[in-house]
Amino acid sequence: MTVIIRNASVLNKEGLLERKHIVLEEGVISALIDGNEAAPEAGEIIDAEGKLLIPGLIDMHVHLREPGFEHKETVETGSRSAAKGGFTTIACMPNTRPVTDTPEIVQFVKDKAREAGLVKVLPYAAITKNELGRELTDFAALKEAGAIGYTDDGVGVQSAQMMKDAMNIAAALDMPVIAHCEDNSLVEGCCVAEGEFARKHGLKGIPNESEAIHVGRDILLAEATGVHYHVCHVSTEQSVRLIRQAKEIGIKVTAEVCPHHLLLSEEEIPGLDANWKMNPPLRSRRDVEACIEGLLDGTLDMIVTDHAPHSEEEKAKGMQLAPFGIVGFETAFPLLYTAFVATGKWDLSLLVQRMTADPARVFRLNTGVMDIGAPADLTLIDLEQEKEVDPGSFASKGRNTPFGGWKLKGWPVMTWVDGKTVWTEKN
Ligand SMILES: NC(=O)N[C@@H](CC(=O)O)C(=O)O
Ligand SMILES: [Zn+2]
């Protein structure tokens, strides 16, 4: 099957936009033709009409909730939500029920993804059985089953010895350890960050050190073990500083940041609405600025959504009792485009790189670039289209977002995986 995408705006290696016709054959990009030349006439022809065509977005931190929490999301609904948001590869977290801590559950997630037939789903496996922090999982068997890394996301690994053992085994298997950094002794009974909002509402606040203490500890353990250590959802100035210093001295550390931690601080939380509750929490303006700076200088390698769907009933329990987490796939690109690129603060190529080529480089994925021979994982984006975020229209089962009603530009309109259309606005 041949697909020709005519008249697309494509970012060249210098980060400038060029008009191209792109030919997709047998699931790979087979030709990039100068837009001034005639486009070939064969197979399915799509006229991009000058819209932006980029490598499919990659999200290395998402929650698909299956098995066990199908009322929040399934592999299928999450995959559709991802495709709608312009994502073509997503890596899902193991805090399911049962936890993804055996080869059978890794296989189950892969089977569900194949049945859905939408985006590429890469499963992570747990570091410890049932994510309880007591006993390591069988790293070799989990790798063999197709897990791409180990993480207890949702909770931090509290024991330094447990983390060190995990890193030693992962290093020997040439696999990464991905860490949710949180010291439980510092966050008991907390639901929002330390700061003005917590004070005003009489809530116990989550301090920045609860995250950064684990980042610092784990960087030392990564240095000792030589593992590839990846930090989840960085949200504090202190974590950014520690990661920057570790990179400077050659420790193999990489990191991710979420759109909400680049856009929102605790000052913006409007009230006791749990759609503003996530872990890590929204912190101070100073932390937001440090995360932005970290992303710009490459200390933070990539943007991830931490797509964390919950049901409306669960989120209605209020700030203190509702579960942590917000959905992310369907708003990520338009949010960042509108806030940072349309305003002239960032180059378009920087945003695209941090959501495609950079995660592919860090996790050694064979995608994320628009080269001849690369998989035809592509996203077409309408940079002019402006519309309001409408949680009611999400493909995700989750409606839990603080961004409802935000007016955004830069909406994905069509997504291809291995040359196959997995989502189009026109349906
Ligand atoms: N980020 C969140 O607020 N919640 C995540 C867990 C996590 O990513 O730590 C979830 O599973 O709901
Ligand atoms: Zn986490």
Ligand SMILES: [Zn+2]
């Ligand atoms: Zn998460």
